[in-house]
Amino acid sequence: MKMNIINVDNRNIDTEHICCAITDKKGECCISSKKAWLKGCYNDGLMFKKLDVRGKVFVEYIPAENAWCPIIAEEYMFINCFWVSGKFKGQGYANKLLEECISDAKLKGKKGLAVLSAKKKMPFLSDPKYLKYKGFEVCDTAKPYFELLYLPFEKNTEKPKFKECCKDGITDKKGIVLYYSNQCPHTEKYAPLIAEIAKAKGINFALLKYQTKDEAQNAPSPFTTYSLFYEGEFVTNEILSDSKFIKFLEGKGL
Incomplete structure (x- = not known):
């Protein structure tokens, strides 16, 4: 397959397919929420590059100063999401997309790339094994498993770091708290869904949506796409289905 990479921007976002995991009419609100979020970030320098196919083969990045992530990474480009899945794996598409991102960041005078990952491969986070193979290094960590990776374009470049507010994986709010945003199309479906389940069970649950960077x-x-806390402590970044959330509640005796 020819590597035809296209930009999804204000000119074509209303017609381009951005997530093959949501295809039926029931997912229209989810897709529209993600597209609205993208539109709101374009003026902040967000780029969404994808293979010209109907599938999850894309990289999304933004100047780190405008990233929806509690980091300090001045003059870096931050990768929001980097995904190559299914039949598209192992064909060089990830390398091509990363090359596009690096080239664009250099053209815009950035010091390097930064990306959120984890100690091991986790759902909805970029693969640390692949990134480290491509030269990324750990520059900071946050509990319980997050790693901030960076790829500097020159030696002795100042390293990005997490803000102190996110280092310990705690919140002052009690009960079950879910922080989320529309960076992923799945959250608009599953975040309100588990809130409804908690309400039906009479559980102390707070649903807090990030509306601004x-x-x-x-x-x-x-x-910040999705972070679930229980009694003040971080639980997971995985976007839970109704069945997984019910299993979590059962594990807590709720």
């Missing part, structure tokens, strides 16, 4: 940049967890 400033809110996200002062979050208690690095992954």
